[in-house]
């Protein structure tokens with residue numbers, strides 16, 4: 001994912017273009033925050049998209065959402081004109097997936113609902129279609145208990161927003177076949193994403209567990225009055241955040257160990273970390289006083305700008321960073337009919 005990690009090219013190769021050629025149509029189930037973002041990326045990659053969502057105002061919502069993310073797609077170098085020319089809506093789930101080469105489900109995070117959706121989908125979708133759920137927390141194993149072909153379902157968990165952030169956690173369930181894992185990995189790679197296949201199902205997968213662990217300590221430090229929210233954010237972006245964009249925690253500590261690398265680090269600093277730091281880490285709670293403190297400080301730190309304005313500025317900075325790291329898709333590699 002970085003210049004210092006395994007050599008991989010984020011930009012789709014000719015092989016990736018060939019993979020994308022076999023994905024002409026996608027069904028997006030659930031056109032909310034994540035569904036719109038996937039839809040924008042699929043459309044920009046030349047895949048026709050049909051949206052299935054019971055909301056009566058879904059067409060307006062999705063069109064407005066796509067208009068909002070179009071500048072980001074363009075800034076990433078993807079063809080972003082006339083995206084909605086290849087966008088359709090279909091309220092009947094079985095009809096929506098009948099011709100799809102890939103189905104990406106982004107419905108509400110409710111097990112029974114996802115089970116129902118996937119039961120219908122597996123019966124109506126073509127046999128070759130890739131079946132992926134964006135779920136953040138529900139294992140594919142649990143959703144697939146209601147399926148006749150559980151080997152076909154896989155978690156393709158994006159890091160929000162999927163049209164921008166490279167990572168997709170690919171999490172097979174107990175019955176997911178190797179062929180499905182390979183298919184999902186090849187598809188997301190061809191889209192220009194950076195899929196990471198997890199070797200085991202675990203609640204929260206990996207990226208959100210890491211965020212959660214770090215955020216717990218962030219809340220503790222602010223609640224204790226050690227730093228303010230703004231000061232804590234500045235500490236992160238000027239140290240570990242910047243470092244982690246180019247070398248993950250293990251690589252960073254391998255380098256921190258000097259010539260002896262990670263083994264030396266573990267022997268000398270790791271043991272001290274375990275003995276003196278880990279027991280001292282905080283275990284805060286969102287009680288009323290803590291929530292009030294965090295809310296007040298957020299108001300102060302993030303000013304009067306709207307969340308949309310702040311998100312636009314953050315995304316602009318992130319795209320600049322991605323360009324610097326050669327993590328953006330090549331315009332020439334985008335697949336268009």
Ligand SMILES: NC(=O)c1ccc[n+]([C@@H]2O[C@H](COP(=O)([O-])OP(=O)(O)OC[C@H]3O[C@@H](n4cnc5c(N)ncnc54)[C@H](O)[C@@H]3O)[C@@H](O)[C@H]2O)c1
Pocket residue numbers: 029030031032033034035052053054055105106107108109113117134135136137157158159160
């Ligand atoms: N928001 C995130 O940061 C994030 C990140 C990664 C993954 N996810 C996962 O993506 C999925 C969607 O999350 P979201 O944030 O987009 O939620 P959302 O509430 O924005 O969107 C859900 C959409 O599903 C629609 N819907 C409801 N019932 C449906 C049905 N029976 N069939 C089809 N559509 C239906 C809703 O009308 C809504 O538009 C969840 O599984 C979530 O865990 C979310």
